[in-house]
Amino acid sequence: MVTATNAYNKRMDGRNFDELREIEAKVGVVKSADGSAMFKIGDTIAIAAVRGPRDLYPRFMQNPKGGILRCSYNMMSFSVDERIRPGPSRRSREITLVTENALMPAVDLSEFPNSVVDVFIEIVQADAGTRCAGICAASLALADAGIPMRDLVCAVSVGKVGGKILVDLNKYEEDYEDGSSDMPVAFLPRRNEISLLQLDGGMKKEEILNALELAKKSCVEILEVQRNALMGKYKNG
Numbered sequence: 011m012v013t014a015t016n017a018y019n020k021r022m023d024g025r026n027f028d029e030l031r032e033i034e035a036k037v038g039v040v041k042s043a044d045g046s047a048m049f050k051i052g053d054t055i056a057i058a059a060v061r062g063p064r065d066l067y068p069r070f071m072q073n074p075k076g077g078i079l080r081c082s083y084n085m086m087s088f089s090v091d092e093r094i095r096p097g098p099s100r101r102s103r104e105i106t107l108v109t110e111n112a113l114m115p116a117v118d119l120s121e122f123p124n125s126v127v128d129v130f131i132e133i134v135q136a137d138a139g140t141r142c143a144g145i146c147a148a149s150l151a152l153a154d155a156g157i158p159m160r161d162l163v164c165a166v167s168v169g170k171v172g173g174k175i176l177v178d179l180n181k182y183e184e185d186y187e188d189g190s191s192d193m194p195v196a197f198l199p200r201r202n203e204i205s206l207l208q209l210d211g212g213m214k215k216e217e218i219l220n221a222l223e224l225a226k227k228s229c230v231e232i233l234e235v236q237r238n239a240l241m242g243k244y245k246n247g
């Protein structure tokens with residue numbers, strides 16, 4: 011068993027402490043959606059599909075000053091070894107809310123009064139970092155749908171495992187008994203703005219600042235993959 015007293019000197023998958031898992035991204039993966047994307051980081055896979063802008067009903071929810079962004083995060087039953095009960099849960103509601111807040115500063119819906127843009131995020135395979143993968147996929151899907159955007163949103167989890175600050179924790183690292191802290195971060199690189207910051211576990215102020223720097227640096231790497239995915243679509247016609 012792994013315990014807090016076990017220093018984590020070498021990552022179980024051989025990565026450097028500042029190294030992301032392998033990333034793949036693709037847009038236009040769901041033909042029936044207005045925009046869509048797949049974002050894979052290690053063994054975590056998120057698919058996002060966007061529908062809209064379209065009229066928002068019931069009418070009392072409409073905002074005449076602009077459209078609203080409505081997200082939905084769902085982890086599929088078979089995405090982990092132990093089957094998950096289908097349907098909404100406290101966890102999925104929380105992640106839906108933080109995802110919406112993380113994406114909001116990046117989109118400009120002022121041209122679409124009384125309308126809604128729906129973002130459906132499905133986690134088809136999970137090995138930690140699903141909210142971050144979902145945000146990366148959603149941001150790509152919004153861009154693919156042609157929604158006016160101020161920036162792309164890049165997200166990654168950083169944390170402390172066995173005393174070491176590292177990026178992109180996998181499930182083994184998240185579960186490192188008593189010795190793991192996990193801090194998901196979403197970042198808008200052009201605006202230099204953080205739109206999601208959560209912390210599960212404990213870290214000292216200095217450690218948090220170091221982890222944040224690592225997250226920002228890693229988000230720039232993620233941005234490159236996202237940009238290539240968007241450009242790939244046009245290159246391939």
Ligand code: CDP
Pocket residue numbers: 090094101136137138139140141142181184194
């Ligand atoms: O996925 P993320 O790290 O954003 O959120 P979490 O709630 O901290 O969950 C961590 C990980 O636990 C997920 O990525 C899944 O791999 C796993 N998990 C699970 O196995 N069963 C669940 N019902 C929920 C999460």
